[in-house]
C-alpha cells in the first residue's frame with residue numbers, strides 16, 4: 001500500500017463518533033420532546049405553527065405539533081416517530097409518549113457521564129419497561145367498562161383542549177353515543193364513525209348524525225330539499241346523451257331537422273329519467289355530470305339528484321345505504337337501490353351538505369362538529385378523533401387506569417421497589433427509568449402552575465398512605481387526590497403503548513455511537 005491513505009467513505013461524508021455522536025443525538029431528541037412538554041395535560045398550552053406558506057395550525061396535540069414542525073435531525077425524527085406510532089396504535093397519549101422518550105434520553109445522558117455502558121443502560125431500560133407494564137396492568141380498574149366509565153374516559157381525553165364553547169361533558173356524551181352505535185360483537189367498528197367539520201355556528205351545535213354527511217349540493221334548485229323513506233341510486237356515470245351535442249353530430253340544413261334532433265335528444269334524456277323513476281329511485285347520486293335538461297325533468301318528478309359526486313362520497317353513501325353502484329343508468333336495477341329514512345340538503349353559510357340519515361344508513365354515524373372558525377373546528381376534530389380512539393381502546397384493548405399521573409406514580413414506585421434486587425450498574429439504569437417516568441406527573445404539576453418538586457413529594461407520600469395519588473387539575477390549581485373519585489380515567493393501552501414506544505426510541509438512540517452522514 002506504500003503509505004497511501006485509504007478512503008472508505010466519500011470525502012463529503014460527515015462522520016461523528018463516540019461521545020460526540022451520543023451527545024448530539026441525545027440533545028436533539030431531548031429538544032424535540034421538550035418542545036411539546038408545555039402542552040401536556042388539561043392545563044397545557046396550545047402551539048401556533050406557521051408553515052412556509054403562512055398556513056396556521058393552532059393545536060395542543062403532540063403528534064400534530066411534531067408533524068407540523070418538519071424536523072430533519074435523524075435522532076429528533078425518531079421522537080417524532082414515537083408520537084406517530086402512538087397516534088396510529090392508540091390514537092392518544094402522543095405528548096405523554098414523546099415527553100417520556102425525551103426524559104429517558106436525559107437520564108441516559110447522566111448515566112453515560114457516570115460511565116455506565118450504553119448496553120447496560122439499554123438492558124436496564126428494557127427491564128424497567130417490563131416492570132412498568134406490570135404496574136400498569138395492576139392499575140387496571142376491576143369494574144366493568146360501562147357507559148359511565150366510557151364517558152369519563154372520553155371527557156378526560158378532551159379536558160383542556162380548545163374545543164370552543166362546548167363543555168367536554170356534552171362532547172363526551174356525543175362520542176360515547178357514536179361508539180355505542182358502531183359497537184359489534186367483534187369490537188368497535190371505528191371506521192364506521194366519521195368526524196365532519198363545518199364552520200359557522202357554535203361548537204355547542206356539535207351533534208351526532210345517524211348516517212353520513214357528504215359535501216354535495218342538489219343538482220337543480222327545484223328539486224325537493226328533503227326526501228323521506230328514500231330509495232337511493234348511486235350511478236358511476238354521467239346522466240347525459242351518449243353521443244355529443246347537436247352541432248358536432250348533425251348536419252343541419254333545415255329548421256325541421258333541428259327540431260328533430262332536439263326531440264331525439266330529449267327522448268334519450270327522458271328515457272334515463274324514466275328508467276330512474278321506474279326502478280323506484282327517489283334520490284340519485286351520480287359521479288358524473290347530469291345534463292341540464294335531465295335535471296329539470298328529475299326536478300319535475302320530485303327526484304332529488306346530485307352530480308359530480310366524489311368517489312369517496314359515493315363509496316360511503318353506497319356503504320351506508322346498502323346501494324350497489326351501477327355503471328350507468330342503463331345498468332341500474334331495482335335491487336341496486338339503497339335506502340335511508342331521509343335524505344336532505346342543508347345550507348351552512350356558503351356550503352350545502354347532503355345528510356343521508358336513518359334506515360340502513362344508520363350503521364355508519366357521523367359526528368358533525370361545528371365551530372365559529374376553521375381553527376376551532378380543526379382542533380375540535382382532533383379532540384373528537386382522540387376521544388373516539390380512547391373510548392375504542394378502553395372497550396377493546398384492556399380497560400382503564402387512573403389518570404392525572406396516578407398510574408405513573410404507581411409504576412415508578414414499583415420499578416424502584418424491584419430495582420433494589422437488581423445487581424450491578426444495571427440497577428442504576430432501572431432507577432433512572434423510574435425517575436424518567438416521574439417527568440409525567442412533574443410536568444402535569446408544572447403546567448398547572450405548581451412547584452413540580454413539591455408536587456412530586458406530596459404525590460409520593462399520598463401514594464404511600466393511600467395506594468393511589470394523582471395530580472388533579474381543578475379550576476386554577478392542582479390538588480393531590482384520587483383521580484378515580486374525580487372521574488379522570490385513561491385507557492390502559494395508551495399508557496402501555498407510551499412506555500413501549502418511548503423505550504424503543506430512547507434505547508435505539510442510546511445505542512448509536514457513530515453517525516455517518518452522506519453529503
Ligand code: ADP
Pocket residue numbers: 039040041042044061062092093094095096097156157159402403404405444471472473474488489490
Ligand atoms: P397526550 O397527548 O399525552 O394525550 P394530553 O394533553 O391529552 O396529552 O394530556 C393527557 C394527560 O392529562 C393524561 O395523563 C390524563 O390523565 C391527564 N388529565 C386529563 N384530565 C385531567 C385532570 N382533570 N386533572 C389532571 N390530569 C388530567
Ligand code: MG
Pocket residue numbers: 092093094157386
Ligand atoms: Mg390526550
